[in-house]
Amino acid sequence: MFYGVFRHAVDSKGRVALPAQFRRDLGGAVIAPGAENRLVIRPIMEWQEYEQHFRLTADSSAEQRLFMRHLYAGAREVDVDIQGRILLSPEHRAFARIEDRAVFVGVSNVVDVVGEAVWDSESLRLDPEFFSQLGDRVARPGSPDAGERA
Secondary structure: OEOOEEEEEEOOOOEEEOOHHHHOOOOOOEEEEOOOOOEEEEOHHHHHHHHOOOOOOOOOOHHHHHHHHHHHHOOEEOOOOOOOEEEOOHHHHHHOOOOOEEEEEEEEOEEEEEEHHHHHHHHHHOOHHHHHHHHHHHOOOOOHHHHHHO
């Protein structure tokens, strides 16, 4: 499981330190474009499960084919160097609006990677009241939080 927020500098070649807390569980992981201008790092088992939802078939719509082309075109195996860094391609950096600093966010079973300005802008809106309201809207029935908010 991945938890926490970590900010790291990105060098001129696009290399950035993968948070030490995440390295152990990301061997063979895949980084790919995700929602809301984020890159998503999925451990290999998560990636294999995720990609089962995106198989090209004779019934695939044009919209599905477009999504799959760009998902797979942007997917890369995460290669951690001896110094614990990963290389973010120019396309990945542009997609996630990553400039000088990248923010790694543990999201339970995956890790989001996004530019610091995007993260900071989003975080400004998330005051305690809004966080509570958001929790009320997204809590799944039967979850621990759902009972507290009922």
